[in-house]
Amino acid sequence: MAFRTTRPLRFGDCDPSGIAYFPSYLNILVGVLEDYFSSIGFSWRKLIDDRRIGVPTVRLDLTFIKPGLQGDNLEFLLAVRGVGRSSLDLEHQVSANGQVLWTAKHRVVATSLDTHKSLEWPDDIRAALTSHLETTDAHHPAT
Incomplete structure (x- = not known):
């Protein structure tokens, strides 16, 4: 099942013309990822402070389709596409006013905050991530 949330632009x-400044999208996307992890029972505070696990981005491929404008409500759709030993592959679709603005393929990796090396997803986190694994197209998620 896909994770959905909204964020205001x-x-x-935005830049002075009122069009979204693309680095702002990345900052907003980090917040969406943080909310996704909280929604499956693993707040970043618990991951970072208690379990010493980070989830840095190692690959991010964005495709911009239409500009976002100041005042838009951005609709985020996050789909889990793959769960590896330490990796997590995600697809994002971001829309406003019923139109897709941009999409992204995103890989994060579980890392030890003590050694800064990748680590295998702990069983409880792997189970939660796997339970959200999507096998349908992110643009038409299963409902």
């Missing part, structure tokens, strides 16, 4: 996220 604020004045500070």
Whole structure:
């Protein structure tokens, strides 16, 4: 099942013409990823402080289709596409006003915050991630 959430595109996220400044999208996307992990029972505070696990991005491929404008409500759709030993492959679709603005293929990796090396997903986290694995097209997620 895909994770869905919305975020406003604020004045500070845009260039002087009112169009989204693309680095702002990345900052917003990090917040969406943090909310996804919380939704499956693993807040970043628990991961970072208690379990010493980080989830840095190691690959991010964005395709921009239409500009986002100040005041848009961005609709994020996050689909889990693969769970590896330490990796997590995600697809994102971001829309506003019923139109897709951009898409992304995203890989994060579980790492030890003590050694800064990849580590295998712990069984409880792997089970939660795997339970959200999507086998349908991210643009038409299973409902």
